[in-house]
Amino acid sequence: MTQSTLKLVVTDQAFGNTRHEQAAAQAEAADFAEYQCRSEEETRSAVQGAHVVLNNFAPLTRRVLEVMAPGAVVIRYGVGVDNVDLIAAKDLGVRVCNVPDYGIDEVADHATAMTLALVRKLNRYDAGIREGEWKIDRMVDGVRSLRETTVGLIGLGRIARSYATRMAVFGCRITGYDPFVNDDAARAAGVEPMSRDEVIASADVLSLHVPLTPDTRHLIDADALTRMPAGSIIINCSRGGLVDETALSDALRHGHLSGAGLDVFEQEPLPADSPLRHSFSVLMSPHAAFFSNASVEKLQQLASEEALRGLRGETLRCRLV
Template sequence: MTEPLVVITDSDLPGDEAERILGAAGLRVRRASCRTAEEVVEAARDATALLVQWAPVTASVLDRLDRLRFVSRLGIGHDMIDVAAATARGVAVANTPDYCVQEVAAHTIAMVMALARRLPVLDRAVRDGRWSATGDGAGALRPSRATVAVVGFGRIGSLAAAHAAALGFRVVVHDPNVAEAAVRAAGHEPVELDEALAAADVVTLHVPLTDRTRHLLNGAAIARMRPGALIVNTCRGGLIDEAALAGALASGRVAGAALDVFEEEPLPAGSPLRTAPGVLLTPHAAWYSPDSLAELPRRAARQIADFLRGGPVPSIVNPGYAAGRTGGGR
């Protein structure tokens, strides 16, 4: 009997830990470098499972992978996978939800504090020959007099909220998927989105990118924020309308933004965010530490092996996939 085939559609991570784990589980492994849906189909026609970093797994792709049973995302977000289509076809999808929670929360708070204390502006002022704490530092925040709005209260959002509260910030939380009692139990205030935007000195985003959340911060939402507010995004670039944000930064409506993620990555050379005032940019690096780099491929590969041997996979994001399989989805 031929062992099941796992196709690694794409990965820019160093090393071969995923291949080693999958091979030790008795699975065949094929590594590809897919960027398009057609390349995924070509590489994975006979695959039982996929290990996906950024390659698109669309409904059309799923229709043509007749043997596919499981997709493991090399990361937390899974917006490159059509989860609804996978569910309808009886294909399980799992992400790797907790490999970098500490790193992203720490990166978030570093960005919050850099903006709150005007570090990018002060750094540039010194390099340009100025030496004025009260001039270039105008607008610096005292944490105990400032509010951080955490939009999304999952693993990362809840830890970022705890960090912000520990620094003395008032923390308000918007997450319609989390019970208000749970937010209050953590010591924070649950609020609606409009209230969060209106109250916040700093807004930090921690929600998945879906059709509903795309451009969550658009021009209208930014207009509802208090003048001079700050924005932090370590989640998904598509949550923010970048053109609207650039305009708000240029006008001074938004005093600063710290961004680790972008609608197009790498950030295009011509993006107005590169030259907008008060902006701190990092290259989708919030997830990274040597520890998280080691854990990511290990966890993503192990859950493939666990699933294919019939073991539990707690990180499956579409538990209804089994109904699709029994209902004739495959």
């Protein structure tokens, strides 16, 4: 393979520019192309013969992966790779990488901000004032002190631990479950280890920090929501498919949950007919928890550096498959 045959493709991006990516291609005299693919067919056409592919949300199915160059490298902008068929990638010899070490503080900040707003019921005060109300008891039915709040974590990775540190400052009790983290490591992070069921059943605030896999899809379903304490809150800045949105809407409508902070959804953009749009108990953002000027710059830089290693045939930094 000669350098002149190399091809680097960006399937889709939401950053506004691809200067780092273009610089990586230029450094190896590779052809460069960028798209805003949404469908499988658009993506399949875009990556035909590509040696390195940078991907955001476009679907990388078996049909897409099989038209890439032999030994191609896929780099996902971000941590999760649930839009990539990893089994097919392994079968086809396509190497898949992610960027796990950017935006950690941003996501932890975002989850914390959502938690504080919902525990303090700022959304309800705001809505009440806009409707002409002023009396507290007509806007809220009580507010739990943060110092009397148990925050439960499902998953104890870097973002979860950063979020735990922030919430501990407010005097919250922090519990958590992660089958891949031993009890001593959890305690060292300021987290009281528990079983998953115990975390769910005792959390006034339940925050999710796990990848979306067949085993974690709808991890929080109707049964799990029923087992959460009355008046509790759920925070999801990880992956939308972790929560059964129909069950969540029902729990909010019936008042079992007092609120939900959602940065991610099962379908994005959130469908116009989603009942979540009409619940004043839901605080939503458009998959933006990672976003800051600094984090976006770092994400593109790290992804492009990995792309350059892929073009050069060097050892990949964050290979998953």
